[in-house]
Amino acid sequence: MRKASLISIASYLPERILTNADLENLVETSDEWIVKRTGIKERRIAQDEATSDIATKAARLAIERSGLRSDEIDALICATITPDHFCMPSTACKIAANLGLNTGITAFDISAACTGFIYLLELANSLVTSGAKKNVLIVGAEKLSSIVDYTDRSTCILFGDGAGAGVVSLSDENEIIDVHTASDGRFGDLLITPGQGSACVADENMLKNRQNFIKMNGNEVFKIAVSTLTKDVVEILEKNKISSDEIDFFIPHQANFRIIDAVKQRLKLPDEKCVLTVQKYGNTSSASIPMALNDAYENGRIKNGSLLLLDAFGGGFTWGSALLRFGGVDFDKISNAIKS
Numbered sequence: 001m002r003k004a005s006l007i008s009i010a011s012y013l014p015e016r017i018l019t020n021a022d023l024e025n026l027v028e029t030s031d032e033w034i035v036k037r038t039g040i041k042e043r044r045i046a047q048d049e050a051t052s053d054i055a056t057k058a059a060r061l062a063i064e065r066s067g068l069r070s071d072e073i074d075a076l077i078c079a080t081i082t083p084d085h086f087c088m089p090s091t092a093c094k095i096a097a098n099l100g101l102n103t104g105i106t107a108f109d110i111s112a113a114c115t116g117f118i119y120l121l122e123l124a125n126s127l128v129t130s131g132a133k134k135n136v137l138i139v140g141a142e143k144l145s146s147i148v149d150y151t152d153r154s155t156c157i158l159f160g161d162g163a164g165a166g167v168v169s170l171s172d173e174n175e176i177i178d179v180h181t182a183s184d185g186r187f188g189d190l191l192i193t194p195g196q197g198s199a200c201v202a203d204e205n206m207l208k209n210r211q212n213f214i215k216m217n218g219n220e221v222f223k224i225a226v227s228t229l230t231k232d233v234v235e236i237l238e239k240n241k242i243s244s245d246e247i248d249f250f251i252p253h254q255a256n257f258r259i260i261d262a263v264k265q266r267l268k269l270p271d272e273k274c275v276l277t278v279q280k281y282g283n284t285s286s287a288s289i290p291m292a293l294n295d296a297y298e299n300g301r302i303k304n305g306s307l308l309l310l311d312a313f314g315g316g317f318t319w320g321s322a323l324l325r326f327g328g329v330d331f332d333k334i335s336n337a338i339k340s
């Protein structure tokens with residue numbers, strides 16, 4: 001049976017940092033409230049860059065770290081809720097052009113909100129193990145600052161911009177063991193960007209009512225996220241007969257420290273096995289897991305063969321989890337090779 005592996009990971013962080021102190025100047029909030037309720041201290045903001053620009057930077061590095069030539073990539077899938085353009089062209093097509101990938105490759109976007117990277121893993125795994133593709137570039141990238149209402153203190157403190165990318169390839173070892181993705185559209189209104197779609201067209205009223213920005217019932221989303229994720233991670237471990245002790249690193253979607261902590265406690269995982277970046281980057285939706293994974297990789301924590309458990313929950317609602325052995329080469333080796 002064919003196996004697929006995540007053979008590289010990379011990310012790109014926009015330069016500008018938006019701190020809690022900066023937000024204190026925009027809305028009635030405090031650093032103390034934000035840190036206590038979410039764990040977030042700062043987030044990155046893309047200024048003169050669109051989603052495809054930041055995505056291209058992460059994707060270029062992911063290809064370089066995979067050891068593949070860019071003409072060996074035969075599909076590119078981008079998960080984003082902040083595409084460069086509302087309808088077309090897709091952000092994936094723009095990234096492919098920016099990178100100079102082969103014309104004619106499969107390229108498309110998916111919309112699964114914060115669960116985007118888990119959906120990408122399932123799609124890439126299926127494409128590679130079915131034999132349809134050999135090397136799939138997956139990108140989670142968001143410019144959430146373009147849909148955040150900086151007059152709404154209940155949401156503007158949460159979100160940031162960033163991009164993460166990886167390559168999934170045919171491999172004999174360190175495979176993607178299992179991916180579970182799910183959705184429940186009955187809860188769509190609890191986390192929604194109502195405007196600028198066929199249900200709420202772009203007109204003066206839409207803009208006046210600020211319908212083009214994220215609206216969230218944070219309290220309800222929080223409760224459902226905790227109960228759904230704690231169940232989901234237990235199920236994927238049980239299904240694959242893997243105990244939480246065997247997990248080397250837990251890399252959750254970075255939305256709120258308290259959601260992550262609840263799942264970590266349910267799994268009885270020690271702090272050192274949990275990768276936390278929410279304090280530095282806030283919630284970057286589909287980019288958050290690959291950005292966190294890359295952080296742990298560049299810090300030398302995640303190595304070739306590390307057993308990883310990922311989980312995410314987001315608008316839709318969508319959620320999911322993944323179990324995989326990381327297939328990338330040791331970062332130290334790569335950085336030495338780049339230096340020499």
Ligand code: COA
Binds near residue numbers: 038218220222315
């Ligand atoms: N600063 C100060 N006070 C704030 C505030 C802010 N930035 N935002 C809200 N408040 C106030 C509210 O107005 C409310 O005041 P009241 O009691 O006088 O009405 C109070 O704080 C409590 O608000 P509440 O919404 O119940 O807070 P919370 O503990 O649920 O925390 C979130 C709010 C958004 C941090 C939390 O609900 C959350 O993280 N939800 C999930 C978000 C998420 O994960 N979304 C994406 C899914 S991927």
